[in-house]
Amino acid sequence: MIGEGIRIGRVFGISIKIHISWLIIFGLTSWALTTSFPSDWGLWVRIAAAIVTGLLFFASVLLHELAHSVVAIRSKIPVGAITLFVFGGMAQIAEEPREPGVEFRVAVAGPLVSVALGLLLCGFYMLLPSRAGVVLAVVSWLGWINLMLGAFNMIPAFPMDGGRVLRSVIWWRTNNLRRATRIASALGKAIAVLFIVGGLFLFFFTSYGFNGLWLAFVGWFLYSAASDGYQQLMLQQSLQGHAAKEIMSGDCILVRPGMSVDELVNDVVLPKGERCFIVSVDARLQGIVTLKEIKGVPSSERAGCTVEQIMKPADKLMTVGPDDDLATVMRILIEQNVNQVPVIWEGQLVGMIGRVNLLSFLNLKGVVRA
Numbered sequence: 001m002i003g004e005g006i007r008i009g010r011v012f013g014i015s016i017k018i019h020i021s022w023l024i025i026f027g028l029t030s031w032a033l034t035t036s037f038p039s040d041w042g043l044w045v046r047i048a049a050a051i052v053t054g055l056l057f058f059a060s061v062l063l064h065e066l067a068h069s070v071v072a073i074r075s076k077i078p079v080g081a082i083t084l085f086v087f088g089g090m091a092q093i094a095e096e097p098r099e100p101g102v103e104f105r106v107a108v109a110g111p112l113v114s115v116a117l118g119l120l121l122c123g124f125y126m127l128l129p130s131r132a133g134v135v136l137a138v139v140s141w142l143g144w145i146n147l148m149l150g151a152f153n154m155i156p157a158f159p160m161d162g163g164r165v166l167r168s169v170i171w172w173r174t175n176n177l178r179r180a181t182r183i184a185s186a187l188g189k190a191i192a193v194l195f196i197v198g199g200l201f202l203f204f205f206t207s208y209g210f211n212g213l214w215l216a217f218v219g220w221f222l223y224s225a226a227s228d229g230y231q232q233l234m235l236q237q238s239l240q241g242h243a244a245k246e247i248m249s250g251d252c253i254l255v256r257p258g259m260s261v262d263e264l265v266n267d268v269v270l271p272k273g274e275r276c277f278i279v280s281v282d283a284r285l286q287g288i289v290t291l292k293e294i295k296g297v298p299s300s301e302r303a304g305c306t307v308e309q310i311m312k313p314a315d316k317l318m319t320v321g322p323d324d325d326l327a328t329v330m331r332i333l334i335e336q337n338v339n340q341v342p343v344i345w346e347g348q349l350v351g352m353i354g355r356v357n358l359l360s361f362l363n364l365k366g367v368v369r370a
Contacts, residue, residue, distance in 0.1 A: 118146030195219025248351030287311030
């Protein structure tokens with residue numbers, strides 16, 4: 001749903017990223033806070049307080065997402081990364097929970113942390129002396145915004161936390177994950193439509209124009225997310241029980257690591273018309289070269305640049321085995337934002353699975369239409 005972000009660090013082994021859209025909401029939040037703080041503080045004090053408050057707010061969003069991630073990891077569900085973006089944060093949890101109790105615990109962990117943090121900050125606010133004007137305002141705002149964050153996320157609109165809690169309850173009662181997801185997604189879309197209609201009404205017919213536009217934007221995002229969530233579950237369930245060896249391609253184009261990029265372009269890329277090439281020595285995968293890496297080399301430097309210099313090395317690639325589930329392959333393609341996954345058996349390259357292979361398989365099963 002969101003693109004790759006800029007990695008800023010790791011916490012508990014989880015990559016923390018910032019999406020470019022985060023800068024938009026951070027700027028808007030800082031501007032709104034600057035205008036709302038008392039004017040007698042002075043402009044630079046208000047700007048500094050707004051920036052600090054904005055950073056602390058997104059730190060609390062990060063804590064919210066870390067709560068989801070830690071509970072997921074303890075439940076043996078891998079977490080790829082946490083990305084801060086325009087709507088707050090998103091933990092990239094690699095797979096669906098295997099039972100409703102796990103789903104419930106993972107979903108409720110974030111709102112519980114936000115509410116606890118909000119109550120803690122509100123309590124701290126009550127202990128501060130009245131002369132601590134700037135600190136009082138910052139702590140008060142952070143306390144209430146965390147309480148609101150916890151409450152907002154519990155709205156039963158899938159895939160928000162409240163929607164996932166609802167799905168876990170329906171799943172527990174019906175013992176049917178697909179049915180639970182369909183019901184939770186339908187409710188999520190209905191709530192999203194209410195957000196859109198309500199937001200547009202505020203925008204056109206009241207003085208809360210910007211707030212209305214933002215509410216409609218949130219509704220549009222929730223509607224898309226609810227649709228994608230159900231579709232993704234259908235895809236995963238369609239791929240379960242099918243192994244990588246069923247759709248892997250064994251006729252990969254192999255190139256030598258010492259080949260020049262100029263040779264690669266003239267002798268392989270142009271005649272073959274392919275977009276991805278395997279760098280291999282004695283059937284052992286050394287790396288992968290795609291058109292992206294080739295285009296990164298200026299034409300004048302291609303004769304003196306080797307494939308080995310521009311390839312993505314094997315130790316940086318996500319690979320699968322021939323018997324690995326196709327749902328795992330799909331997850332790697334989406335999370336790593338790559339177009340192909342090498343299939344390795346006993347250290348040797350035995351095939352390649354591209355997005356086109358997966359889409360063709362799903363098309364044959366009638367899950368997607370080409």
